[in-house]
Amino acid sequence: MQRRPIKDFTVAIVGGGMCGLVCGIGLARQGIDVKIFESTAKFAEVGAGVALSPNALRPLRSLGLLDTVLKLINIEDVKQDGFRVIAVNGDHEFIHDPPEVDTSRFDPEKQGFGIYRPTFLAALLPLVDPNNVFFNKRVTTTSLLPSGQHRIFFSDGTTYDADVIVGADGIKSTVRSSVVESGPEGRIGFSNTYAYRGVMPVDALKAAGVKVAVEARPLLWIGFCRHMATYPIDGRTLLNVAAMSRSKEYGAPVSPQEPGSWVEAVDQQEMLDAFEGSGDDLMTILKHIVKPSRWALHTLYPPLKTYVKDRVVLVGDAAHAMVPYLGAGVGQGFEDVYVLCRLLAHPKITKDNLNATLALYDNLRRPRANMILEKSLEAAQISQGFGPEKNSIEVTREKLREREDSEWHKNLVDHDLDREITNALESF
Ligand SMILES: Cc1cc2nc3c(=O)[nH]c(=O)nc-3n(C[C@H](O)[C@H](O)[C@H](O)COP(=O)(O)OP(=O)(O)OC[C@H]3O[C@@H](n4cnc5c(N)ncnc54)[C@H](O)[C@@H]3O)c2cc1C
Known part of the structure; x- marks a missing residue:
């Protein structure tokens, strides 16, 4: 009523x-x-x-x-600690933890x-x-x-x-x-970064040999001109992944809005090429995004x-x-x-x-x-x-x-x- x-x-x-x-x-x-x-x-x-x-x-x-x-x-x-920061490459070296919160x-x-x-x-x-x-x-x-x-x-x-x-x-x-x-006001700008998104079973990643404890807490994987955010969802059974790769050099200012659709289905190989040289666990995670979509990340700017x-x-x-x-x-x-x-x-x-x-x-x-x-x-x-x-x-x-x-x-x-x-x- x-x-x-x-x-x-x-x-x-x-x-x-x-x-x-x-x-x-x-x-x-x-x-x-x-x-x-x-x-x-x-x-x-x-x-x-x-x-x-x-x-x-x-x-x-x-x-x-x-x-x-x-x-x-x-x-x-699903309650979460802050994002632990680790390296994109090599053995995904630990870099930083945010201040601890009581998650009891x-x-x-x-x-x-x-x-x-x-x-x-x-x-x-x-x-x-x-x-x-x-x-x-x-x-x-x-x-x-x-x-x-x-x-x-x-x-x-x-x-x-x-x-x-x-x-x-x-x-x-x-x-x-x-x-x-x-x-100029209210212009939409392209951040020169593409995001590849996926959700995948944690079990499948473990079976494929991923050693990083992706189910334990949110992780920010950082590197040069690329980074990735992962966090567990749905009772820690699934991993949410957003892997970001730059299309222009580091520090390049916001570009004009990308023409056409900002979300496109792309070949898995394109995504894997964008992250070439990253560590094994990161690449294994990306291989589980079988049909990736590529999001051109935009921002209102200014x-x-x-x-x-x-x-x-x-x-x-x-x-x-x-x-x-x-x-x-x-x-x-x-x-x-x-x-x-x-x-x-x-x-x-x-x-x-x-x-x-x-x-x-x-x-x-x-x-x-x-x-x-x-x-x-x-x-x-x-x-x-x-x-x-x-x-x-x-x-x-x-x-x-x-x-x-x-x-x-x-x-x-x-x-x-x-x-x-x-x-x-x-x-x-
Ligand atoms: C890759 C990625 C990851 C993100 N991760 C996070 C995160 O972890 N945490 C976080 O806080 N934020 C995150 N965000 C940002 C977050 O998704 C957005 O801020 C949020 O979804 C915006 O919600 P909204 O309702 O304002 O807009 P939208 O979700 O875009 O909703 C707009 C609605 O308006 C409708 N609409 C559009 N035009 C018209 C029209 N002319 N007439 C009538 N209806 C119309 C659309 O159909 C749509 O339903 C992420 C964004 C991206 C791209």
């Missing part, structure tokens, strides 16, 4: 990816009239894992969604976990009211009406009017063009100067698509969604002060998310700069320690979002 809306305004979310979905559930639970418009025929996630950091889990917990997700997984099997009991304040994306989706779908979701609805543009509402135009010729439009339509966002001018115009607001990758080297994209997206839910649900907020409320959202979210976008790009300097060509093991360790000790890095997962929102609302 639908609750009677408690607010005098309506919200339309464009895009039903992880951020749009959480936003839709979060706003509906606050009693706000919200609809989700998704261009595809159903909700779907790629068959890969996603590492959810503590700052991704806290918003889920506060929105009452974390327990629902935890019911579908055995947390003892699960604490979403301190630990994240890796989850298969379709499992995450399966947990949330029962919480979505099907009356509020519209599939095969590709948004082409939006326009501001004299009433202050916005009109959404769909490729099937229909329209929908709402007081607030949330652009959760990913890196290639259409809604973004309603927020920022076309031109970061947006605003996430809001009038009553159109961007969240998730639409606002700050970043390279995945810090595993921070979803965390930043969930922070956006949580801030938006708390602001819009607050008793002070009505249709009359929506513009000021969304400006507050922009002030709260943009500096932090844009900073993490830039730090994500910078992270390649360490993870793709290890080897005789660039950084020695000592230099690499020093750089990793420096990063861990930096305020921004500590704040990446420790950030007190609730206090920030409460303070902002007090002065509103």
Whole structure:
């Protein structure tokens, strides 16, 4: 049964990816009239894992969604230490461990976990009211009406009017063009790196002779112009793999967006050639990606100067698509969604002060998310700069320690979002 809306305004979310979905559930639970418009025929996630950091889990917990997700997984099997750093080549020499956290009991304040994306989706779908979701609805543009509402135009010729439009339509966002001018701002850039992704049974890797304990904890395998992130999912029975290889020299600036599709099926040999010279375990893992797909990793670059115009607001990758080297994209997206839910649900907020409320959202979210976008790009300097060509093991360790000790890095997962929102609302 639908609750009677408690607010005098309506919200339309464009895009039903992880951020749009959480936003839709979060706003509906606050009693706000919200609809989700998704261009595809159903909700779907790629068959890969996603590492959810503590700052991704806290918003889920506060929105009452974390327990629902935890019911579908055995947390003892997936709760994670930080990424241990090892070498891509040779015998995969140990390089660095992050500060230890107590993993004897699960604490979403301190630990994240890796989850298969379709499992995450399966947990949330029962919480979505099907009356509020519209599939095969590709948004082409939006326009501001004299009433202050916005009109959404769909490729099937229909329209929908709402007081607030949330652009959760990913890196290639259409809604973004309603927020920022076309031109250099909001440009999508190619990070000069391709990712090959795969999920494989841990048992098969062991049987094939992999010696590194890939099931024990997340691993970051680093080298020169290449790196790989692995972590166990699904009760440590499966290994999620993302292997990154540069297409241009170390340190080359972000390139123009790649033409055509960013995800392509490629020959396994192409992937193996890209990692030639790496150590045996890494190559064995890659050989288990039988039909690799190659993802051209893009980033919004430079970061947006605003996430809001009038009553159109961007969240998730639409606002700050970043390279995945810090595993921070979803965390930043969930922070956006949580801030938006708390602001819009607050008793002070009505249709009359929506513009000021969304400006507050922009002030709260943009500096932090844009900073993490830039730090994500910078992270390649360490993870793709290890080897005789660039950084020695000592230099690499020093750089990793420096990063861990930096305020921004500590704040990446420790950030007190609730206090920030409460303070902002007090002065509103
Ligand atoms: C290789 C790789 C590994 C990653 N690993 C991690 C990780 O471990 N941890 C992490 O936190 N992040 C990771 N990320 C980043 C993370 O995947 C993204 O930040 C996150 O999925 C963004 O979610 P979103 O909902 O904002 O966008 P999306 O997931 O892109 O969803 C956008 C939705 O909008 C719909 N849509 C698009 N255009 C329209 C339109 N015009 N009209 C209507 N609907 C539309 C799409 O169909 C889609 O459903 C990784 C990214 C990559 C590429």
